[in-house]
Every structure is written in structure tokens, then in C-alpha cells.
Amino acid sequence: MTNKGGSGTSDIIPVQSVQAETHPRGIIDAISNIEYYHAQEKRGAILSAGFFTLKQKIEYFEVGFRGSFISGLVTAMITPVAIGVTEKMIPVFGSSTPTAFDVFFVFLLAFGFSLGYACFIARAASLYIGPYTRSMIRNFVGGVITGAIGKMIIAFIFFHFLYMVVLTEKHIAWLLLKFRGKASINTINAVFRWILEFKPVLITASYLVVIITLVFIAIPLIAMSLAAARNRKLEKVKAIAENF
Helix, strand or coil, X not given: CCCCCCCXXXXXXXXXXXXXXXXXXXHXXXXXXXXXXXXXXXXXXXXXXXXXXXHXXXXXHHHHHHHHHHHHXXXXXXXXXXXXXXXXXXXXXXXXXXXXXXXXXXXXXXXXXXXXXXXXXHHXXXXXXXXXXXXXXXXXXXXXXXXXXXXXXXXXXXXXXXXHHHCCHHHHHHHHHHHCCCCCHHHHHHHHHHHHHHHHHHHHHHHHHHHHHHHHHHHHHHHHHXXXXXXXXXXXXXXXXXXX
């Protein structure tokens, strides 16, 4: 549509094309749509935040929540293993005395995906411009943050539950005695001692999950804040230019 009131032109996306936007099936679809409407608004398209309907808000929130929650739970479950490797309780690459590279590689497996995922989300959060795109990003990132916090709470409670309720000496002994006819008493005693030594790792892992989650949340929020600050500067410069 062309603006006939002046010499220039302004691109306006029809309401129908906005409402016809397909349901994002995953994070790639969501970020691709955000990039598309960011490009449109950046080049002058006029889109009201009201065009982003309640149904779309729920869909983007759901996509962000699902991806963050599921991937976060998988990462959280790997955390005790990574700590066990550093404490030399779990052998890695055929050795019970891991090198610095082995430790780095294990922690990269445990936390690399979460941090990379956060940077990927931050890429979308940095496109925080225009009312329509901002509404998309707020709902998407809101879902990501909610999913991360939910994962953190579940992992924290689960690890403490294992430590305080499940892995008591009584429960461990009861379970291992079920294998008395299939394993020697020396093997059973060795496993019993190893589990008792490994138990504190669960507490360490629970707090490490909290720290990693806070870092995960901070990355896209910082990207959004920087983008919002950039927008305010651009608006001030535009206002000064219009006064002249």
C-alpha cells in the first residue's frame, strides 16, 4: 500500500497477512517469523501490537516454553554426571583420572547446549523494534524464561528428594541386597560405598543448575535491554532531526 499523502512511500502490511501467519512449529519457525516482521517494521511498515492476537501470543509462549523446558531437563540430568567426572567418581574416556580437556569436554556436553540455546534466543531478542515485533519477542522470550524456571525448580526439588528421601542408607542397602544372589558381597559393599560418596554430588548439581539457569535467562534479557536502549537513542535522534 502506498502513502499518497506525501512524496515518499511507506510500506504497510495488510492486516489479513498478519492474521494469516502460520502456527510456529518450533523455535526456528518462531525466530524466522520474528526476523520477517522485524525487517518489515524496520523499513517503515506500520503494524500495531494489537494485530498480534491472543492466540498467537499463546502459541509463541508455548513454543518458547516447550523448547526451554524439555532441553533444560535433559541438560539438568547430565549435570550430576559432569560433576561426578570432575570428582573422579565416574570414569570418562576409559580413565578415572580425567585430564583438563576431559573435564572441559564433559562440561561442554552438559552446559554447552543450554548456553548456545540462550545465545540463539538472544539473537531473536536483539530484534526488539516496532510494536508488533516487540509483542512477538516478549511472549516468545517469556515462554523461554518460564520454561527455564520451571525446569530449574523441578531439577532442584528432584535432586534434593533423591538425596534426602530415596538414597538413604536403609533404602540403598535394601535395594542392593536384592542382588545378593547375583553379585558378591564385596561388589555390593563397593557399590554401597560409591553411592554414599556420590550422594553429595546431587546437592552440588542442584545449585549448579540454578546458576546455569540464571545465566541462561540473563542472556536474552540483556539482549532485549540493549535493543530497547538502542531504540530509545534512535527515537531521540529522530526527534532532534525532526525539530530541525
